[in-house]
Amino acid sequence: MTRRGRPASAVPSADMASDAPSGRILALRVNGERRRLTVPANRTLLEVLREDLGLTGTKHGCELGECGACTVLVNGIPRLACLTLAAEVEGAEITTVEGLAAGGAMNELQAAFSELGVIQCGYCTPGVLMSAQALLNRNPAPSTEEVRNALSGNICRCSGYVRIVKAVKLAGRRLEGRR
Numbered sequence: 001m002t003r004r005g006r007p008a009s010a011v012p013s014a015d016m017a018s019d020a021p022s023g024r025i026l027a028l029r030v031n032g033e034r035r036r037l038t039v040p041a042n043r044t045l046l047e048v049l050r051e052d053l054g055l056t057g058t059k060h061g062c063e064l065g066e067c068g069a070c071t072v073l074v075n076g077i078p079r080l081a082c083l084t085l086a087a088e089v090e091g092a093e094i095t096t097v098e099g100l101a102a103g104g105a106m107n108e109l110q111a112a113f114s115e116l117g118v119i120q121c122g123y124c125t126p127g128v129l130m131s132a133q134a135l136l137n138r139n140p141a142p143s144t145e146e147v148r149n150a151l152s153g154n155i156c157r158c159s160g161y162v163r164i165v166k167a168v169k170l171a172g173r174r175l176e177g178r179r
């Protein structure tokens, strides 16, 4: 249950959806999988991901659009899931932090974060990873300033961002080396 309203019903088929509580039937693509749910019109993407789909990697922080903990990618663009209605992103490709690790193996960015000991409490980390991944996808060789700009919406209260920036640049160099 959320403070915004009734939870959605995850339904595997249209037939089952017809028995679901009132709301809108929504077809989403999350981490490459098609998902169908019946959701109240005011259900946020953050609520759907965490509470209906069990993808709790995306964090619930301020719920005001200020901390960046809820950042996911929508068609490759960072977006705050707390300020996005699930209905707005119907048909879009949504990527959460769970989608970065193909087959359960860390990707370059996650590996660099682990290697450089970036993570402290870790609450900001999923959102930071998603913003950084979007940057590396379009620019694998970002400058320090470009990394800082890309992460300007992600608040980390534990670190001074120095290792985060180093890890993003390290991952970018490795990605470039593979091209």
Ligand code: FES
Pocket: 059, 060, 061, 062, 063, 064, 065, 066, 067, 068, 069, 070, 071, 080, 081, 082, 083
């Ligand atoms: S929880 Fe979305 S910006 Fe803080």
Ligand code: FES
Pocket: 118, 119, 120, 121, 122, 123, 124, 125, 155, 156, 157, 158, 159
């Ligand atoms: S590691 Fe704790 S908020 Fe960033």
